[in-house]
Amino acid sequence: MHQEGRAAPGLPRLLDAVLSVGADLELRGTLQHIVDSAVELTRARYGALGVLDAERTGVSDLYTAGLDDGARERIGRLPDGHSGLLGILVQEPRPLLVPRIGADVRSVGFPEGHPPMDSFVGVPVRVDALVFGNLYLTDKQDGTSFTPDDLSLLRVLAAQAGIAIGNARLYETARLREDWIEGAAAVTTALLNGGTYDDALMTVADKARTLSKAAAGIILQPTADGGMEIVAAATGPGDDAADFLGTEIAAGSPVLDQLLGGEPVFVDDSATDDRMTTAVRTRFGPSMLLPLQSGGQLIGTLALPRRPGAAPYTGVERLLASQFASQAALAMVLADGREARERLAVFEDRDRIARDLHDLVVQRLFATEMMLESTRRRAANGSAAVPGMDELLGRAVDELDSTIQEVRTAIFALQQPPADAPTTVRGKVLRETAGAAALLGFAPSVHFEGAVDALVPDPVAKKLVAALRGALAAAHRRAGVTAVKVRVDAKAVLEDGREGVRLSVADDGEGEDGGRGNAVTWQAPL
Numbered sequence: 001m002h003q004e005g006r007a008a009p010g011l012p013r014l015l016d017a018v019l020s021v022g023a024d025l026e027l028r029g030t031l032q033h034i035v036d037s038a039v040e041l042t043r044a045r046y047g048a049l050g051v052l053d054a055e056r057t058g059v060s061d062l063y064t065a066g067l068d069d070g071a072r073e074r075i076g077r078l079p080d081g082h083s084g085l086l087g088i089l090v091q092e093p094r095p096l097l098v099p100r101i102g103a104d105v106r107s108v109g110f111p112e113g114h115p116p117m118d119s120f121v122g123v124p125v126r127v128d129a130l131v132f133g134n135l136y137l138t139d140k141q142d143g144t145s146f147t148p149d150d151l152s153l154l155r156v157l158a159a160q161a162g163i164a165i166g167n168a169r170l171y172e173t174a175r176l177r178e179d180w181i182e183g184a185a186a187v188t189t190a191l192l193n194g195g196t197y198d199d200a201l202m203t204v205a206d207k208a209r210t211l212s213k214a215a216a217g218i219i220l221q222p223t224a225d226g227g228m229e230i231v232a233a234a235t236g237p238g239d240d241a242a243d244f245l246g247t248e249i250a251a252g253s254p255v256l257d258q259l260l261g262g263e264p265v266f267v268d269d270s271a272t273d274d275r276m277t278t279a280v281r282t283r284f285g286p287s288m289l290l291p292l293q294s295g296g297q298l299i300g301t302l303a304l305p306r307r308p309g310a311a312p313y314t315g316v317e318r319l320l321a322s323q324f325a326s327q328a329a330l331a332m333v334l335a336d337g338r339e340a341r342e343r344l345a346v347f348e349d350r351d352r353i354a355r356d357l358h359d360l361v362v363q364r365l366f367a368t369e370m371m372l373e374s375t376r377r378r379a380a381n382g383s384a385a386v387p388g389m390d391e392l393l394g395r396a397v398d399e400l401d402s403t404i405q406e407v408r409t410a411i412f413a414l415q416q417p418p419a420d421a422p423t424t425v426r427g428k429v430l431r432e433t434a435g436a437a438a439l440l441g442f443a444p445s446v447h448f449e450g451a452v453d454a455l456v457p458d459p460v461a462k463k464l465v466a467a468l469r470g471a472l473a474a475a476h477r478r479a480g481v482t483a484v485k486v487r488v489d490a491k492a493v494l495e496d497g498r499e500g501v502r503l504s505v506a507d508d509g510e511g512e513d514g515g516r517g518n519a520v521t522w523q524a525p526l
Helices: 001-021 027-042 069-075 084-091 148-192 198-213 254-260 277-284 315-380 389-413 425-440 458-477
Strands: 044-052 060-063 095-100 119-127 130-140 216-224 226-235 263-265 287-294 296-305 446-450 484-493 499-510 516-525
Touching: 001 446, 027 044, 027 060, 027 130, 044 084, 084 095, 084 119, 084 130, 084 287, 095 148, 095 499, 119 263, 148 198, 148 315, 198 216, 198 226, 198 296, 198 315, 198 425, 226 296, 254 263, 254 287, 254 296, 277 458, 287 315, 296 315, 315 389, 425 446, 425 458, 458 484, 458 499
Parallel strands: 446 484
Antiparallel strands: 044 060, 044 130, 095 119, 119 130, 216 226, 216 296, 263 287, 287 296, 484 499, 499 516
């Protein structure tokens, strides 16, 4: 009875805390609510929830209460759970009550700038019987030490926190799965609705990058010598996709052997993993390389690298990305088949033009030949003057002129590109720069800012492409050009404050004033 009487005053706070920790379905919000509720429940001065890493040997993330921004800045690097009382809880996940931190031999003290702390209480937080992290509290607000009653209240809260974390994880997984399913459906729709195969590669790379929160979405395809080469790259702000294009994975590399076997490759740190051999690996941290397969054959690889120091991919993210890659590979094969059928239609149309040349133009040329032959024979018979000679020759010349015009028209029709030219703004810009590369001798670098395809309407896009074509032609005419940079900014703010799109083309060629460096800017409101 005496014990019940002591616990009763804390029950209302415990009920409030239990209700509070389950109020948020977002995982990060739930974790912060748990810390705040624990501090309020026990009237502690400081609190923290340390989330364990994948190996459960240290703390990968720390949610705190009671520390303002200034205190966090003074502390600097937060504890990693490898030593001290926090390390004890990681190694031996059992409730821990320490009345005096300084008197406990397991304590390793505090780093410079850390606020002084006296008493400590900690409990593990389990989700589905596995330790998710540990809940730590230090110092009561009234200056007293934590009691066994505080520890009991905290254990009940930790049990409820485990349930809340499990629910938040389920919600996050369901939402993440929905995003990936919608993304895969959007990619399939985009690929089958039109556009070239190169556009299809960019669509897959860009959508996968967005869904996975990666620094880049990269597509590699097999090379003739058995390796793989980057053929498409979608990057975020600060990166140039052209930096990655052409990078190769050599034949025989461990990564390639695994991909050829149909297995995905998951890397915690691209810069230090010996399996990664490309020159760009030092720019990234956690990465996924997912095989794009069709009919048991590897048609490409989808690489999704994150920034150095970013969170590793979770098991759920790896599974969803692998499923996305499987569906994207099927859509790419279907899009390639559609493009092949359209190319066949173009070839059939050119065959028709060739038949027209044979049936119309050649026959007219033959008739003209006969007319001229008749004239030649009359002249050969010794006639001094043949009535109608001028008219006959005039008709022959007219027919030849008409025939020449028709031949030119036919040749022009045969020289036109197939009907599957890029339909997106991004695709049209990349096609222009690719065409300029043949004349310049190198590929211009291209950077896109904002949702170019969604924001730039077709009339503005036509003017933008025309301006780009003119700027690239001007760069080609300049002497000493070794680099051209193209930038399309769909989030530009014009001088009058309106939103617009801005095209910038810069090269290092000789200018009219004799100096080096030229820049062309075109912009239009949206």
